Amino acid sequence: MTPSPLRSYRRIVVKIGSALLVDRATGLKRDWLAALVEDIAALEQEGAEVLVVSSGAIALGRTVLGLGKRVLKLEESQAAAAVGQIALAGAWSEELGRHGLKSGQILVTLGDTEERRRYLNARATISTLLKMKAVPVINENDTVATSEIRYGDNDRLAARVATMMGADMLVLLSDIDGLYSAPPALDPEARFIPVVDRITAEIDAMAGAAASELSRGGMRTKLDAGKIATAAGTAMIITAGNRLHPLSAIDRGERSTFFRPSPNPVRGYKSWIAGQLEPAGRLAVDQGAVGALLSGKSLLAAGVKRVSGNFSRGDTVAIVGPDGREIARGLVAYDAGDAVKIAGLKSAEIAPVLGYAARSAMVHRDDLVMGRAVMAELEAGAGG
Numbered sequence: 001m002t003p004s005p006l007r008s009y010r011r012i013v014v015k016i017g018s019a020l021l022v023d024r025a026t027g028l029k030r031d032w033l034a035a036l037v038e039d040i041a042a043l044e045q046e047g048a049e050v051l052v053v054s055s056g057a058i059a060l061g062r063t064v065l066g067l068g069k070r071v072l073k074l075e076e077s078q079a080a081a082a083v084g085q086i087a088l089a090g091a092w093s094e095e096l097g098r099h100g101l102k103s104g105q106i107l108v109t110l111g112d113t114e115e116r117r118r119y120l121n122a123r124a125t126i127s128t129l130l131k132m133k134a135v136p137v138i139n140e141n142d143t144v145a146t147s148e149i150r151y152g153d154n155d156r157l158a159a160r161v162a163t164m165m166g167a168d169m170l171v172l173l174s175d176i177d178g179l180y181s182a183p184p185a186l187d188p189e190a191r192f193i194p195v196v197d198r199i200t201a202e203i204d205a206m207a208g209a210a211a212s213e214l215s216r217g218g219m220r221t222k223l224d225a226g227k228i229a230t231a232a233g234t235a236m237i238i239t240a241g242n243r244l245h246p247l248s249a250i251d252r253g254e255r256s257t258f259f260r261p262s263p264n265p266v267r268g269y270k271s272w273i274a275g276q277l278e279p280a281g282r283l284a285v286d287q288g289a290v291g292a293l294l295s296g297k298s299l300l301a302a303g304v305k306r307v308s309g310n311f312s313r314g315d316t317v318a319i320v321g322p323d324g325r326e327i328a329r330g331l332v333a334y335d336a337g338d339a340v341k342i343a344g345l346k347s348a349e350i351a352p353v354l355g356y357a358a359r360s361a362m363v364h365r366d367d368l369v370m371g372r373a374v375m376a377e378l379e380a381g382a383g384g
């Protein structure tokens with residue numbers, strides 16, 4: 001089945017990699033940007049809402065400041081981002097303005113998508129911008145982000161934005177034209193994959209190591225983005241951005257990989273849980289608990305074999321089956337210290353250990369999302 005044309009989607013997030021927008025020697029690639037914006041304007045004309053996630057602040061700042069190729073210290077890349085971002089936003093606003101489109105800059109930090117209250121806040125602002133017919137131009141706030149508290153790559157940031165805004169399409173414009181069975185730079189036999197129905201372990205293995213490509217994230221973070229997006233019902237396309245008019249090129253049939261959205265997407269609150277970037281801990285559970293979770297029950301302390309990580313009540317944890325595979329994610333009802341104490345205990349045994357009458361669910365089913373791959377296998381099993 002050929003995927004539908006880009007213009008048939010209603011809310012499209014377009015992520016642009018730094019290398020596409022910025023030339024180390026000459027700075028911003030204006031002609032390329034102008035051509036991309038023509039594509040965006042055409043989609044808007046057709047009634048789609050386009051959101052831009054634009055990288056390039058650090059790369060552009062580096063050029064403007066004449067910092068060359070050397071490795072930058074954290075505070076230098078933050079300063080470069082400050083210089084680059086102002087120019088980047090200016091260029092977007094100018095180019096979109098040529099087509100009568102307004103734009104608004106949103107700089108987000110990790111907490112803006114990972115903390116529930118801030119997530120709702122960011123979503124409200126971006127929704128309002130869309131209502132006001134302004135194109136949101138989004139980037140990470142690199143000037144304040146430090147390594148422990150940042151996305152680091154705009155692939156996953158764009159996926160979080162896409163699911164937060166209920167987008168039906170996420171396009172990653174990159175320096176590679178799609179997914180291959182192995183990194184093509186390393187393996188001349190690598191096969192091109194035009195459509196991915198589901199990101200299975202086999203697909204996951206195709207990414208190779210993150211360091212195998214030039215771009216910041218490489219294929220690894222693109223597949224991570226794909227998992228976040230497709231699980232929430234957002235389709236994703238990876239295609240090469242290094243030609244003029246890279247968006248209309250997709251509809252003209254230029255090479256791209258299409259990732260089909262899940263037929264049973266998780267929405268709203270649960271999609272926020274499922275897309276959390278870094279679980280704060282892991283709960284290893286027994287086979288009995290796996291069965292209970294698959295049938296839609298809560299995770300009880302009795303089924304937890306091992307607790308790792310230093311999490312607080314309300315943090316996201318990964319739930320891992322006896323084979324070591326992540327089967328679900330959820331918001332944990334206990335701090336790590338208490339979780340360790342009650343792991344394996346029956347409900348009646350918990351209060352004496354903790355000294356207070358506590359809830360018996362370690363993760364309540366309302367706060368729990370099963371992994372897409374696990375559910376798909378279950379459905380396949382039930383069907384055959």
Ligand code: GLU
Nearest residue numbers: 055056057058153154216
């Ligand atoms: N936020 C970074 C920047 O604007 C880019 C991150 C990425 O390349 O994924 O420079």
